[in-house]
Amino acid sequence: MSALDAWLTAQPPWVWHLAAVSLLVLGSAWVVFVPARVVYADAPDRRRWRDLRLWALVIVVPYVLLYWFLR
């Protein structure tokens, strides 16, 4: 077993779940930095519900809960 394998095997379950949750959060939260003109490009109006950044942030919440609590 390589040193990397040994290190990965030694990690406790909370580290696995923290890694998964971090990936989900970081992979989704970066969209808050996407400019509004890109988010609303081609949209017929700029109503709040069309803000796709909010969609991403709302949709990721159940995924985060699943990966944090389903152990």
Added chain:
Amino acid sequence: MLQPLDLVVVLLYLGAVLVIGVLAGRRVHSGGDFFVGGRSLPFWAIGMSIVVSDIGAIDMISGAGGAYRYGVAQANFDWIGSMPAMVIVAFLFVPYLYRSRVYTIPEFLGRRYGVGVQLVQAAIWLGFLLAMLALMLWMSAVFLGGVLGWNTTLAIWVTVAIVGLYTTTGGLRAVIITDAMQMIVMFVGFTALVVLCLAEVGGISGLVEKVSALGPRTDDHFALLLPHDTDKPYPWSGIVFGLGMVLSTAYFCGNQAVIQRTMAARSEWDAKAAMLFAALCKLFVPVLVFLPGLAALAAHPELEDPDQAVPKMIVEVLPTGLTGLVFAAFFAALMSSVDSYLNSSTTVTLTDFYGRARAALGKPPASPREELRLGRVLTVVFIVAAGFTAPVIERFETIYVALQTLLSLFQGPTLAILLFGVLWRRATGKAAFVALVGGVGLAAWLTAYGEDHFPSNDPFLFISFWSFVASVATVVLVSLVTPPDPPERIRGLVVGHLTAEEGIS
């Protein structure tokens, strides 16, 4: 096995798909209408189509079988295998793909990097799509023949007629509209199955109690992430780094069937929203597919073939009528796969081979009407050819396995060149070609000789991660020692390089 009422439900469903699909064809007047639905479809229809194309009937059977064997860890492929990949694709890739007005991913890579990368990508995708088309047609026919009591040859040609008719007349518009309908049938049918399965085993608490009582074999059945040295095929490290970071993103940004659907959106906003709506729908897929598998484990812990978990629960718990609906859902999944592979094969052939050949011969691009005519002819040719090859594809299982393995080798390198193609204007065509070939070569070497270096017996999650890392390093290093591509090649294709008129700077 099916009662007359069930048969009526299945036949009504098939008739409805055919009518709706053919009606959708009345608005098809050009190649653009045929290949990308005239760029007129709303986000919800495209999102549902992405989900249903992604879940085949094989996934339903083997997914439930996987839940029976390995527990809820099987859900990772729909959960962390969808998020955050679909968010990344929606905000990072879709704007550039949509604005570049391409029909295929190889076409985008061709514009960004040149013809070499385009042809390599198109060839591997076309081989995979055609093999899958014949295989899915065979499976649909076996399933339909089994349910309706027809012989397999008759079932093949009935499926060819139904799918061929609506795909030839309606193109991608018909495919997406029927897919949306198919997703509703799948969700309604499987929700009924889940509710009745849970009632059979005493609800969620009864399910947990019965499965946990089965001893050491089910110790991990309710854990989503498993140890790095687990004897099951989904260690947490492979799931997070291989699946979550590389494979899922590569799948959603490089899969022709998925991306072609987003190109059919009526606006760039709808294209991005479709991807996010699909991510929301994917949340429910494991619940619908895997709970019946776990319920079968609770009710029948000694099944010889875990892939029989769902069929067994269908027979046991569903009343007449609902059984027909769930069978219709299975057939929906199969048909949506057949129509997706058929439409995508046609699009890749005409765009990446025929279009390139015309350009090489100095001819102008085909007119919209000619594109439509060729698209329809090729659709008929492919579905009829698939009808003839479907009965023999099973005998050549090694070809299918080889193509699927080859495609998996491409995932990491493809993600690397797509990512750097969009993010880094200095990435060059030569670097992308070397990274693609070198990354695939490394992945092939690791697949053949690297098993001892990984803890899992099936190390594709780790191989995709390391081939991605190697391809990233290659793109960067080779780009820095090769001359930059001319600005006109990358205009509109790279972050910070869309014109002000197009709204992104």
